[in-house]
Structure formats: C-alpha cells, structure tokens
Amino acid sequence: MIAAATTDAFLERAPVLLRDAVTGFLPEPWRTLVNALIAVGLILGIFGTLFAFITLAERKILGRVQNRPGPNRAPIPFINKRFFGLSQPFADGVKSLTKEDIVPRDADKVLHYLAPVALLAFSILTFAVIPYGRNLVPVELDAAVLYFFAAGAATELAVFMAGWASRNKYSLLAAMRALAQLISYELPLLLSWVPVVLIAGTLSTTAIVDAQAGWKFGFIPHWHVFTPWGFAGFVIFMVAALAESNRSPFDTPEAESELIAGHLTEYSGFKYALFFMAEYFGMLALSGMAITLFLGGWRSPLPFLEFIPSYLWFGGKLLALIFGFIWIRATFPRLRIDQLTRFAWKFLVPLALINLGNTIVWSLMSNSSALMQLARWPVCAAIILVPFVVLGRKLSAGVAPRIYRYA
C-alpha cells in the first residue's frame, strides 16, 4: 500500500495513517510483512462480520418479501434483549460448530475434507486485488483483473470435488451440473469485462478505477456503467456472477427440490458453514469486482458528496449490490438446467461478443468530432439493443405462455 496523500481529508487518510502508526517503527522488510498480515486480518475480520450479518439480512429480507417476520428470536446474551434477532448469526455459528461432522463411509475422505477448505481459500484469494478505497488495495498487481478471475476459476473445482467426493448420486449430479454451469457462464463473465480493459487500457484494478474519475457536465460520473457498452457489460457481468456464485435463479447444483441439497447433501456442521461462507465470499468478491469495473470503484457519484470517505462509498455500493442479489433470489424462479445452459450459450455469449464489437465502435468514434461524440450514443445503444431484442425473441420462441389451470 502506498502512503496516504496529505491533501485528502483526515477520514480518507485514516486507515493508512492508522496502519503507519502501528507499523512505522519496524524496519523496512518487517514492515511490509506486518502490513500484509494486517491487511489479511482486516479482510478476514471485516468480510467475516459482513458475511454474518448478510446472512441475517438475507433471511430478514426474504421474510419481508414473503410477508413473514424472519428470524427475530435470538437474544443478545446476558442482557437478554432481542434487537430484531441481531445475534442470530452468532447463534448459527455456535450451532454449526457444535454439530456432528458426518463423513459418509464410502466417501473419498481426503477430497471430502479438502473441498470446503479449497473453496474458501480460493474465495478469499480473490479479495487481494480489489481496491476498497483510495490507496486501499491489498496487493497492487499489474494483471490484477486476470489474477482475480484466475483465482476465481479455481472455486469451480472445489464444488466439483465436494460433489464427487461425497459418493452420493445427487451430489455427483450436482457436481456435473456445477461444471456445466460454471463452464457455460465463465465465458460471458470473462467477455463482459474485456470492454472495460479495452477502454481503460490496463488490467490493473486501481488504474481502472482511476479511469472512471471525474464528471461529465459536472454531475454525470465517468463510470463505465453510464455508457451503452458499459451498461450492457455490467448487466451481463451481474447475470454471469449470479450463476458463478450459484445463486438463485441459477442455483441448480444445490436445487433442493431436485437434488436434496446437491453437492452439500453430505456436508454438515462446520464444513457446511464453510461452504456457506465461501458462497457469500464469492458473491462479495464478484460484487466488489463489478463495482471496480463498472461502478467507478470507491468514487462518489456526485462531486459534492466527495467528503464522505472512499471506503464508505465502496461499502455502500457493495451493500446495494448484495441487496440486489437477495432481491433477485426472492423473486425469480429457478431455471431448468437445459434452459440455463441455453441461456448462456445462445444469449449471453453472443451478446457479450457483440458488446465487445460495440466497444470497439465506441472507441473508434471517440477520437472524432463533437458530432461523432454525440452520435456514438444512439449508435452504440442500437448496436446492443437490437441483438438483445432479436436474441431474446429467438430464445423465447417456441415457449408458450404458461396457463395456470389450478391456481
């Protein structure tokens, strides 16, 4: 991490100043090591806590959507007040720690044990390159975006390992499904951020955030999401991210109505909790990357709001995206596996490729006259909208509207 620039407001500089105060007295090689350890500890602590409360939030919001209260009984120890069940996550944690750890007799024990660990490890690895605020990026890498997706790619393996090692038919089916789904959605996911790299001209996350600095006309931020290709890329990214993190409506690997609990069937206790945690970590990491790539990173949307520290902006955007995830889970039905792959190959991938071409058109038109600058908006919007409509029509062709006869 770089030393804080002195021109920033105090709150903006606070984290770096605090860290420097703690480690400043150490000799140089030690200081970098301790700094890194502090960063790891902070990430684990903050995101661990976040995970705990997001689970609660999810249950609460789901309850709200489904017109029921959600968990509200767990009291805070010793003072015995409920506070809407705010201590529920800790109760869950204690529960999962104390439950029996069941391993099937025929299971591949090593892999069965390794799967949740690997999943969590790879999920955490992805946090390393996300810029959480001004000058707050744990590891400054030249090829950071590539690193992020390389580390993320390995999580698929863990799901497969879990499903295969359980030696359970449902789990194996889930593993196959997970593979098919992850392979299918890896492609649009990767293709959706290539335009950003193209426009920003870099693979470094901090540089990408820097490329989104400033405001047009003083109030429209230069975020990538506010361009036709950026908006399309963002939507494709979020859809693929939903699928990559096995979230509803793409949660076929753990579809409880078909596969009991998919690859999680034979897991219990703390291993199950680890899976749960990794899933949320994956979701958080992908949201963080979406923010970095499309939503201007830690930058504030309006000039006069800049006094709020950057890491708070990042956190706010993160929570908003997570809320979006939960909302989608609450409202969309699950897709069938064939619909899911067809959607990926016949809709998302072509659209992402067209979007790539769209970006090229955009950047070619950006160096010309003011008229071209203006014209590229409708042109690029049309380039992405027309295929969207056409592909959407083709995808839904032959699917008759459902008649609810007994409802």
Added chain:
Amino acid sequence: MNAVLIVIALVTLGAAAVAMTLRNLIHSALLLIASWAGVAAFYLWAGAEFVAFAEILVYVGAVSMVVLFAVLLTRRSRADLTVTPDSAGRAISGFIAGGAVCGVLVGAIVATPMGVGSSPTPTVTVKQIGVQLMGTHAASLLIVGVLLTVALLGAIVIASADRTDDSEDTP
C-alpha cells in the same frame, strides 16, 4: 532463490508423477491441477506474471473442467480399472523409454556449458505484452484466434451425438 525453484520443481514433479500413477482418474486430474499450479508458480518465480495467471485461468479454470467432465462422461465400470496382461509390459517399456529420454536430456543439459550465472529478473508489463500481441505478433494472434474457434467448433461437432447416423449405419 534456487531453493524456491527446487521446492516448486519438487512439488510440481511430485504431483505430476503421482498423478500419472494413480488408478483413480479423478485423483489424477486433481493432482495434475496441482502440478499445473506448480508450473504457474514457476512462471511467477521467473517474473512472467501474466503467463502465470493465464496458465491458471486456462489450465485450472478451463482444461481441468473439460478433463473432469470427460472423465465423468466416460466413466463406465470397474472394468476400465482392471490390469490387462499387456499393461505391465507397456509400463516397463514406457519407463525404459522415458528414462532414456530423461537421461539423455539431463546429460545434455549438464554437459552443455551455460555461461549465464545469474541475471536480474526481467520484467514484462501487461502493456508490453499487449503491444507485442497487437503489433509484432498480430498475425499470430489472429491465427490463434481462428485456430481456437475452429478447434472448439470441431470439438462440438466431434463430441455431439449424431442420432440420425445410427439408423443409417445399420444395413
């Protein structure tokens, strides 16, 4: 410096060697992934950051998936695991051939004087790679793109079951 290299090499080789001897194909594939990760670590050690991530992305992220998928799709029964009489002979001849190649290669390497003791780790930024890819190697990049497209289309054609053909083949 060399110690790190030796550790990486030993881990990679160990994983690969065990993977090649295991009966359980899934275990082999997973160990090979570890081996590929070791190769990526070697790239990192050598300062080729981009290549390392690309290796992880392609091998661990994509190739391994396809391999696992193929293993699952072709899993038949325990009959595939039985040792056929010619297995032992093939294994022995394989070891002899491989060992001979290894001996020859290592002998050649050791016998060749290599003047380079240690030079500073070269750096190559992503930007340089991008410029090279789009400049000097633009034609190669295009060709590789075409190759990949054609290969994937071919893979789909080969692997997709042609249901109509079965009825026509039977006389």
Added chain:
Amino acid sequence: MGLSVQNLWLIPLLPLVAAAIGALTPRTGRTLAAGAAILAMSFSFLLSCGALVTALANPATHATSNFAWFDLGMGALRLGWLLDPLTAFMCVMVTFVGTLIFIFSTGYMHEDANAKQFFCFLSLFASAMLGVIVANSLLLLFVSWELVGLASYLLIGFWFHKPEAAGAAKKAFITTRIGDLGLLLGMLWLYDSTGSLLFYDGGHGVLEAGALSALTAHTALGGFALSTIIGLLIFCGAVGKSGQFPLHVWLPDAMEGPTPVSALIHAATMVAAGVFLIARVYPLMSADQALAHVPFHALTVVAFIGAITALMGALIAVAQNDIKRILAFSTVSQLGYMMLAIGVGSWVAAIFHLLTHAFFKALLFLGAGSVIHAAHHEQDIRSLGGLRSHMKVTFATFAIGMMALAGVPFLFSGFWSKEGILHAAHEWDVSRVPLLFGLAAVVLTAFYMTRLVAETFFGKARSHASEHAHESPASMTLPLVVLAVCAIALGFLGTPAFPWLQAKLLGETEVLGHSLLAGSGLMMLSVVLVALGLGTGWAIYGRVTREKSTSPDPLAARFPGVIAFLGARMKFDELYAATVFKLNAATATFADVLDRFVWDGAVRFLARLGEFAGVVNREADEDGLNAGFDAGSESLRGTGKAYSRAQTGDAHGYLRIIAIGFVVLVLIMMLGGNR
C-alpha cells in the same frame, strides 16, 4: 511498355486471383468464374507481351529480382523471379494458348453443372505453370511444379464420378510423383553442395560459372561429376512431368479429363513444364560435357530417353482408335523429340518445337474437342467419319494442325521446328541412334495423323452421332481459327533462313541470309519420309474409306507380310496391342544389345527395365506397357504393405518409437562430436 522483372510476379498472380474468385463464388456463378478466368489470362497475356518486349530489348542478360523468403539458421532462403527470353516466350505462349483454351471451354463446358469449379481449377493450373516459368529459384519452381501436379489431379479427375477418370487422376498424380522425388532429391543435393537454389544471382547462382565449376570439379558415385548426378535427378522430375519413357503411362490415361484440360496439359502447361525445366537448367545439365573421364554425360541419357520416347509414342499411336488417345501418344512422341533435342545439345530447338507444338497440339485437341462435342461424346474414330462436310471450320483447322504435326514441308511450323531437332541430332557425334529413331518417328507421325484425319473426316458417317453432327458454336471455333493461323505463322519465327527465335533465346544478334535450304540433304530426306508417311497413310486409309464402324482395318488386311510378327488376324485391339508390344520388345532388345556393348552399367540397367517391361507385356492383354507398370505398382504396393504392417494403430507404439528415435539421435549427436 515493357514489364520489368520486379513486377513479373503479376503474371502468375492474376490467374491465381481468378482461381480464388472462382473458389469463392457460389456454384451458380459460372459466368463470373469464367469471366474472371478469361479476363485474368488475357491481362496476363498482355503483361507477358510487356515482359517479352523487355526481354528482347536485352536478350543476353538474365534479369533477376531476388528476395529473402525467410531466415534459416545459416542464412536466408531466397526466392526470386527471372526474366530472360526463355521466360518471356514461354509466358506469352502459355497465356495466349491458355486464353484461347479458356474461351473454348466456355462453349465446351456449357452444360456441365460444375463449370464454375472447372474454371477455378483451370486458372489454378495456368497460374502454377506460370509460376514454374517465372521462378528464379529451383525451390519456387518446385513449389509451382507441385501445384501443377495438384491442379492436373483435380482437372483430370474432374468427372470423378467416372471411375476411369478418378483412376486416371490418381495415376497421373502418383506417376509424376515418382519423378518429382528425383527432382526433390536433386534439389536438396544441389542446395547441399552449392548453398543456393537461385538460378541466376549475380554470379552466385547455381547456373553460373562459379557454382558449375565447383559442381563439375567434385566427383561422386562411380566417377560421375556431381553435376551429372544432380542433373539426372532433376531430369527424373522432367521425365515424370513430360511423360517420357518410362514414366509416360499416365499421359494417355489423362485423356479422361475434359478435352480442354487435355489441350491444356498437352499443349501449354503440364508436359511443357518438364521440357522447360531441362531447358532452364541446361547449363547444369551440360556442365559435364567438357569432362572426358566420366562414363557418360547427363545429356546423353536425356537424348536416349527422348529418342526412345519419340519412337515408342509414335508406334503406339499407330495402333490407337480413340481420337484423343492418338493425340496423346503423339504428344508423348513429340515430347520425346524435344528431350532428344536438348540431349543432343540444342535446347533452343527444343523450345522452338515446344512453342510450335503448343499451338498445333492445342489446335488438334480443341479440334478433337469440337468433334467430340458435336458427336455427342463419341471418341472412337472407327465410329466417326464423314465429318468433313458437317464441320467445315473444324475440319479445315484440324487439317492444318495435322499437317503441322506431321511436318508437311515449308508452310507449317511443325516442319521447321522438327527440322531443327533433326539437324541437331545429325550434328551430334556421340551416337546415330537418336537421329534414326527421330527419322523413323517422322514417318510414323505422318502416317498415323493421316489415318486419324482420314478416318474421322473422310468417308461416310458410320454412326448416328457423326451423321447428325453440327458445327460447334463460335466460342469454340474462334479459338480454332486463331490457333490455326498461329500454327502456320509461328514457323517463320525460326526458319534456318532467319533464325530469329533461336538467336533471341541464345542472346545473340539475329543473322539474316542463311540459306533456306541449309543442310538440305537431311531436309530432303525428311521431306521424303513425310511424304512416305502421308502417302502410306492415305493409301491405306484415305483412298478407300471404311464402310462400317465394325469393318476390319485395312493396314492389317493389306500388309500381313510386312507386319509378319502380328501373327494371325484376331480382333483389332489385340492386333494393335501385339504390334505395339512386339515392336517395343524389339526396341528394348535392340537397346539392350546396344547398351551392353556400347554403354556402361547404368544405361544397361535402364534398358533392362525396358526389356523387363516388354517381357511383362507379352503376357499383358490390352495396353502394351501398362502391365509392366502394373507390376511396378504391385511391388510398390508390396512395399506399402510392408510399411503398413508398421502402422499398427497403436499410439503407444508410435510414441515409444519417437522417444527411442530421439534418444538415439541425441546420442549420435553427442558421441559424434559436432558433425
């Protein structure tokens, strides 16, 4: 309006572009494909004329434009273009004849569903041939050479649904490949010994004094100069491509392709490539002439092969009934003449004959195509007849072509070019055999051409098809007329009185006022021989024409004593086969005896091959020499079977062998030190 050597690549490029256009157009776009092909060839023709102007301005120089293709470890591999009168004349000939054949094809292939592909292949063919011509590098020449082979394969097998056509295509491809192997070996050896494959490179080329003296200074196997061996290896390629004995077997079968293809193969492109190649590397072939101690010279082999081919082709042609097959064997024979001319040291005579032959052979083939087209694909001359009145233009032009080929004196180009060859053979002091063979072939040529014309055009129609034949459309007759004019006019480029072409090719200033009848003794002899052939032919076939298509052949009927060894009169096919085979066996025996006493082991071996072919033919029924080559193919197949036993399909085995081979190679490298 010259064309400099730097832009010479445009000439082969244009037909290549046309081929690409043809390949990319849909199946229905035949007009586009044909138009592109003809347009490209016409433009190439114009460019070639420009090149000719440039070349003639300075005929003694070999203008080159070389460039590095890619870098090898020890140096760059260089290619280039070469512009000298030889290149220019060949270019003009190929593009001109090619254009006319293309135009003819639009009429001939009008009804074919795949006409678009046809034009695409034709353009590729022409492009490859032009590539052979303009190349200044043996490598570039070889690449184009192989492209010629590929295109000929595609075209001969154009009607691949016919098994004969598919078989003929394969035969042509494989047979020429045997020769090409020799060419490849020669090329590699040449590169190994000189380090260059460029013909002319400012003193460093392989055809220039430095490299040649180095090549002749070294001796290799059996006391031969290196240049002799390399020259003979390169000659192998020419033998295959130009249909020389003993690799001529593919040429008659190549008739299975559409007739314009036959015209193109026999006149302008494929077979001419071999002669052209030897003419091009003539300095290399003749480099050993000055050496007295070698057992024999490279050119001697060329001369004998050419002589054998000339006589053999003519003999076989006498006994054929298919109109295109007669012409095919006449091509074999004429190519033998050209090789003979080169062998006896007069490559200019060979090129002169190549040029004139290109025109009148194209004329003959296109005329035959016109006949076949009109007679609804009836090709047997016994079933034709009486076409003279139905097809006046075709008859007139065909007759001109026939007289040119037969060497009717003074007016026709074939006479002058053949005369040149015979003179050269006469002046050759090594052996009389080529001259005698050549003179014999003169008689036979006149004889069988007379027979062909008499059977086809005279008498009365002997089948329904020939009875109702109509003159072909203008797109077919127009090229015939143009070619006929050329077949006459071209002869005056190189008469002994005004040897303009020869002088230009040799880079000398032309000299007027030789006696027109220089060397008149030989000329008179050959005039007499031509008259003899024509007269005999007319006496046998023309005076009394055939009644029915099934009636017996008068030759066998009238002169049983002359051709005594024909034996009892059987069916005519067998009779002809027996004629061919016996004469051939006699030739082989004769050559064998000759070689046993005169020449050394290698030639004896060649002759033994011929004898062997003859002996095998004794048992064969239909086509004289083919059986011998069937045996050759059998042994090849046996070798292939032996190889295929190694092809177990066991991937492990392959990999193991690769690994072991690698180890062995590395060990050899390590233990053997550096080279």
Added chain:
Amino acid sequence: MTALQLCLVFSSALFCVGLVGALARSNTILVLLGIELMLNAANINFIAFWRFSPSPAPATGVMFVIFSIAVAAAEAAVGLALVIAVYRHQKNIRLQEANRLKG
C-alpha cells in the same frame, strides 16, 4: 549447477514424467494429460531461456508461451471431444483398442 540448468533439468524431468505417463497408461484421457504435461515442460523451457537470456527485452519467450497455452487449450478441447467420441463408439477409452480408423 546454474539456475538455468536447474530450470532445464526441471523441465526435462516434467517432460519425462509426461512421457512415461503417456507411454505407460492405457487410459486415453491420461495419455492426453501426459501430453499436456510435456507441453508444459516445453513452456517452462521458453520461460527459462527468456528469464536467463542476456537481453530479455523483447519478451519473445513470454509470447511463445501465451500462444502455446492457447494452442494447448484447443488441443485439450479437441482431444477430449475425440475421447468422448471414441467412448461412444467402443464403450471404453483404452488407447490400445482405439487402433482402427474405421469401425
């Protein structure tokens, strides 16, 4: 032994592990994986020579490896598709039984 030699010995050893795997195993997938290992060994050589070359500026070794990885991906896709096709045909994937072109 210099570091470069170490790298080369590493790559040769990896190559031979792949070779032995490809030679000794009958399962076609494992043979393919052995071949992938050999490819990786070659890539290691490229990177090693780039790393220890006196003037590594043009990054040619890196370029080579990038292209080689792309080609390896294509190879894996086609190879495994072939394996699946073979499996569909003869119901097992033993390489020594897949020795005919027709069937």
